[in-house]
Amino acid sequence: MRYVYLIILAQIISFPLEAVVLVDAPVYHGATRSLRYEEKWPEDNGGVLYFFIKNDGETEDAVADVRAAGKPLDAHENVHWWRQWPRRLAPGQVGWVTLKSVGAPFEQGADAEVDVVMASGKRISFTTRCETPPLRLGNALPAPDYQTLHLYVRNDGDKPLRLREIVFNADRYEIGHRALTLVGDDPDMPPGALRILNLTLEQALPPLYPMAVRVCAMQGDTPVWTGAGIRLTEANYTIGTWESGMPEREEGQQFARKLGIDACVATRDWELQREMYRKYHIRTLAIGNHEVGDPPKKQPNLDMVRALSDSPHLAAWMVRDEPDLHNIPAERMHRHNNIYWDTDANHPTYLNLMTTAGYNDYGHIPDIVCMDHYVFFAPNNIPRTGITRFAELEEALEFTDLLKENTEPVRMWVWPQLAAPVWNRQPYPWGVNYQFWAHVKGGAKGLLWFKYGAGYETHEEYAAPTAEAEKLVRQFNLIRSLCFYGEPLRSVKSDNEHLLARALISEDALVVIVLNNNYETDGVPFAAEYALHPTAGSVTVPLPHWIAPEQVNRVTDEGIEPAAYQMEENGLRIPVEMHKESMVFLIGSQDTNPPAQVTGVTLAALDEKGAVLSWAMPFDNYGVKGYAVYRDSEKIADVRHPIYTTTRDISNAGNYTIRAYDGANNLGDASAAVAVAFD
Numbered sequence: 160m161r162y163v164y165l166i167i168l169a170q171i172i173s174f175p176l177e178a179v180v181l182v183d184a185p186v187y188h189g190a191t192r193s194l195r196y197e198e199k200w201p202e203d204n205g206g207v208l209y210f211f212i213k214n215d216g217e218t219e220d221a222v223a224d225v226r227a228a229g230k231p232l233d234a235h236e237n238v239h240w241w242r243q244w245p246r247r248l249a250p251g252q253v254g255w256v257t258l259k260s261v262g263a264p265f266e267q268g269a270d271a272e273v274d275v276v277m278a279s280g281k282r283i284s285f286t287t288r289c290e291t292p293p294l295r296l297g298n299a300l301p302a303p304d305y306q307t308l309h310l311y312v313r314n315d316g317d318k319p320l321r322l323r324e325i326v327f328n329a330d331r332y333e334i335g336h337r338a339l340t341l342v343g344d345d346p347d348m349p350p351g352a353l354r355i356l357n358l359t360l361e362q363a364l365p366p367l368y369p370m371a372v373r374v375c376a377m378q379g380d381t382p383v384w385t386g387a388g389i390r391l392t393e394a395n396y397t398i399g400t401w402e403s404g405m406p407e408r409e410e411g412q413q414f415a416r417k418l419g420i421d422a423c424v425a426t427r428d429w430e431l432q433r434e435m436y437r438k439y440h441i442r443t444l445a446i447g448n449h450e451v452g453d454p455p456k457k458q459p460n461l462d463m464v465r466a467l468s469d470s471p472h473l474a475a476w477m478v479r480d481e482p483d484l485h486n487i488p489a490e491r492m493h494r495h496n497n498i499y500w501d502t503d504a505n506h507p508t509y510l511n512l513m514t515t516a517g518y519n520d521y522g523h524i525p526d527i528v529c530m531d532h533y534v535f536f537a538p539n540n541i542p543r544t545g546i547t548r549f550a551e552l553e554e555a556l557e558f559t560d561l562l563k564e565n566t567e568p569v570r571m572w573v574w575p576q577l578a579a580p581v582w583n584r585q586p587y588p589w590g591v592n593y594q595f596w597a598h599v600k601g602g603a604k605g606l607l608w609f610k611y612g613a614g615y616e617t618h619e620e621y622a623a624p625t626a627e628a629e630k631l632v633r634q635f636n637l638i639r640s641l642c643f644y645g646e647p648l649r650s651v652k653s654d655n656e657h658l659l660a661r662a663l664i665s666e667d668a669l670v671v672i673v674l675n676n677n678y679e680t681d682g683v684p685f686a687a688e689y690a691l692h693p694t695a696g697s698v699t700v701p702l703p704h705w706i707a708p709e710q711v712n713r714v715t716d717e718g719i720e721p722a723a724y725q726m727e728e729n730g731l732r733i734p735v736e737m738h739k740e741s742m743v744f745l746i747g748s749q750d751t752n753p754p755a756q757v758t759g760v761t762l763a764a765l766d767e768k769g770a771v772l773s774w775a776m777p778f779d780n781y782g783v784k785g786y787a788v789y790r791d792s793e794k795i796a797d798v799r800h801p802i803y804t805t806t807r808d809i810s811n812a813g814n815y816t817i818r819a820y821d822g823a824n825n826l827g828d829a830s831a832a833v834a835v836a837f838d
Contacts, residue, residue: 178215179275181283182253183326183373184384185210189267189291190519191564193557200483200516204267205237205260206289207523209387211371212256213329214248216279221247222256224276227264237262239520240493244388244500245369253328255371255388257523259489265289294320294376294385296568297353297602297646301394303755303778305363309666310356311568311646312374312385314348320376320383322346327358328371342666343705348376353648353664353703364391366505367526372568390500390526392507392570394778396643397422397474397605398632399444401574402612406431409764411613412439413771416802418611418625419632421776422474429467436472438763440775440801444509444607446477447499459498468503476503478510478525483517489524496524509572515561522566529572529607530562552678552689553659555594559601563647572605573598577628578612578621588627589689593674593740595631600661600672602647630716633799637714637822638745639782641670655696658735662700667780668747670714671700675737693738701730706747714743718784719822745781754779754819754827757786762833769807770835772815776801779821787818789829805835812836 189206192198214220222243225232232238241258248254256275264271267289275283293316300309308327314320322341324333332339334346342355356374364370373386399422405411406425412435415423424444425432432443447464448457457479467473478496479487492510499508507526512518522528555575562571575598576590598606608628615621616629635642645663653660657677663670677694702708708731713722722744725732733744755777764771776783788796788803791813796803805811814832 179220179248179277179279179281179283180213180215181285182211182213182371183375184382185273185285185287186373186384186386187265187287187289187291188387188519188523188565188567189289190261191561193515193561195557196515196554198514198516200514201261203261203516203519205262205265206267206291206519208258208260208265208271208273208287208289210256210273210285210287211253211373211386211388212248212275212283213253214250217250218279219247219249220281221278222275223278225256225258226274226276227258228272229274232258235260235264238265239488240490240524242493242497244390246501251329253371254369257388259520259523261520267291292383292385293318293378294374294383296372296374296385296387297563298570298604299370299372299389299568300604300644301364301391303394305365305391305394306360308358308360308364308370309644310358310372310374311353312348312356312376313353313646313648314350314376316378317350318378319350320348320378322348322354322356323375323377323382325356325358325375326371326373326386328369332358343703345704351648351650353646355646355666357666366393367391367507387568389568390507392526394643396639397572397607399423399474399605399607400577401607401610403427405441405613406435406443408613409438411611412441413763413802413804414613414616415439415441415611416773417629417632417800418608419636419800420608420611422607424477424607433470433472438761439773440759442472442474444474444477446480448479459495459502461498461502464499464502468505473506475507475509475527478508480511481513481531482510483521484513489517489520492521493524511574512562515558518562518565522562523569525569527570527572527605528562528566529574530558531574531609552589552593552674553597553676555597556601556659556661556674559598559603563602567602570604571602572607573601573603574607574609577608577610578615578618578624588624589691589740591624591627592631595628595635596672596741596743597674599635599642600647600663600670604643633716634714634743635782636776636799637719637782637784638670638743640779641665641668641745641781645670650701652699652730653696654699655694657694658696658698658737660698664703664706666705667750668745669700669702669706671698671733671744671746673698673735673737673742673744675740677737691740693736695734695736697732697734699727699730699732700746702746708746709749710745710747712745714745714822719745750781750821750823750825752780753825754783754821756828757817757819757830760815760817760830760833762835763802765835767807769805769811770837772803772805772817772833772835774801774817774830777819777827779819779825779827781821781823783819784822785820787820787826789816789818790814792816807837809837
């Protein structure tokens with residue numbers, strides 16, 4: 160297949176003094192759909208087109224109009240929305256334009272003619288082939304210091320590629336540039352290969368910094384471009400919950416720290432939410448809509464958005480929940496999202512989707528794209544079929560893959576099941592364990608439990624899955640950073656069809672996740688029964704050339720332990736014997752870096768029962784195993800979660816400090832001291 164990306168009329172079009180030029184080649188992301196499941200929605204045979212423009216003039220300029228095939232975009236029924244960002248370009252600045260069509264004129268394989276009219280009256284015209292390139296930009300993630308940008312690039316084609324350069328906004332960096340590090344120093348990318356590029360900038364990037372990212376590789380003598388326009392999101396793996404009542408229930412906030420929860424959806428009392436963040440470091444995933452008009456429709460609440468724009472306890476704005484399921488036009492979601500972008504420069508937006516048919520249409524709109532996937536009983540992500548068929552466990556990975564393929568490099572969150580009175584019937588513990596790891600290994604950068612509520616840990620129906628989730632999070636925290644900075648590849652092979660394996664590849668290590676798919680269903684779809692059976696075999700992991708297997712370990716909720724393995728010509732083979740839902744392995748260099756210093760230690764509660772200390776989870780390049788608690792410089796406890804409770808006793812008074820340690824027992828620096836005194 161020939162990849163003809165760009166035919167620019169008159170090559171690069173420029174104008175004297177006040178000029179705007181097209182930068183490099185446009186990039187097309189074609190919509191993909193499930194081949195296993197058929198939804199009852201119109202098929203999206205279009206895609207998203209990114210093109211990048213630079214203001215080479217001496218005055219500010221902006222895109223006034225975009226035309227396709229000689230007609231305004233709103234004259235094309237299939238064009239659902241378009242956006243320029245930033246809205247105005249200063250002299251020398253680069254921005255991007257996004258066009259979304261669900262068919263012609265930007266359908267797969269078409270040669271699309273585009274005319275851009277600037278506010279200054281200048282014009283750019285070009286023709287581009289609407290084909291998804293074999294070179295894909297999977298993620299663009301900041302380092303914790305926000306000064307280095309990690310770019311994950313893979314070759315999805317059937318021909319070799321050789322990396323040539325990246326372009327970040329107005330700056331071009333060839334491979335070998337002092338600011339650009341290629342992990343492993345090998346620019347050649349055979350089919351299926353992954354490469355990690357680290358771009359170190361002169362200064363740290365601010366939140367939501369607009370990034371026009373392009374990567375170029377050569378396929379023989381032909382340049383192949385990939386990239387996108389996105390905004391910088393924060394460097395952490397978010398774990399949250401839908402529980403909107405949590406700000407009112409302090410006992411729920413305390414237990415939430417044992418589930419790794421650092422964010423919850425909330426729409427109520429903002430003072431309570433501020434207190435929740437101050438005490439327990441749980442931020443708010445805010446729904447900022449209100450009803451206006453006749454008939455009333457949901458619109459962003461501008462007064463609320465303005466009032467909270469400087470609030471550190473706010474994590475993100477939810478633009479809308481399941482607009483695709485409720486037939487809300489994507490163009491309306493685009494307008495609403497832009498209101499948040501224009502009004503609040505400090506907090507990202509996210510949009511929660513329900514149908515795979517909506518992924519490409521809606522998924523490029525927000526900063527973070529989110530997906531419901533309950534798997535069991537709930538609508539199964541396939542509308543109006545939830546009670547007419549057996550859900551398949553592997554749907555969790557199937558839909559995560561589809562979300563990523565349709566939206567990358569947009570950051571991605573997924574809602575897995577936990578426990579809730581409305582979405583029941585999931586076969587415990589698969590609604591927790593299997594589903595969680597399926598989303599992680601599919602490339603999710605955040606898991607939002609649906610749902611944990613205060614008291615679930617002792618509730619007869621929810622205590623077991625909640626306890627399972629607590630163990631799972633202890634396991635996950637050991638490799639939390641590796642999962643955030645890991646890019647999924649489907650190159651792990653298994654000799655047993657029931658072993659569903661995949662690796663997350665990062666600079667330091669591989670996380671290999673194996674799921675047990677040896678199950679069967681019985682009963683009726685409305686209340687199906689699922690039976691899990693033991694399975695055994697082996698998985699073979701091809702090692703990236705920069706990964707040395709100094710450690711090959713199994714990761715459990717108790718810690719990291721050696722795993723049996725054998726080096727072979729085609730990779731590292733791990734024997735697997737599974738009696739439960741999942742197994743997780745860690746392959747890579749020895750971890751010698753301690754966790755960062757614990758910060759934010761707070762006396763969260765002091766009453767007749769005793770005292771509760773809480774703190775923020777620090778960064779570690781692999782993940783944090785637990786915390787050593789000191790009173791007056793004497794170690795008194797080890798805890799696995801960022802919360803510590805002590806009884807009301809005069810002997811427990813004193814100055815408390817906390818030190819984090821990782822799975823290799825590297826110990827971080829002590830926190831600032833917090834005094835606990837009892838009258």
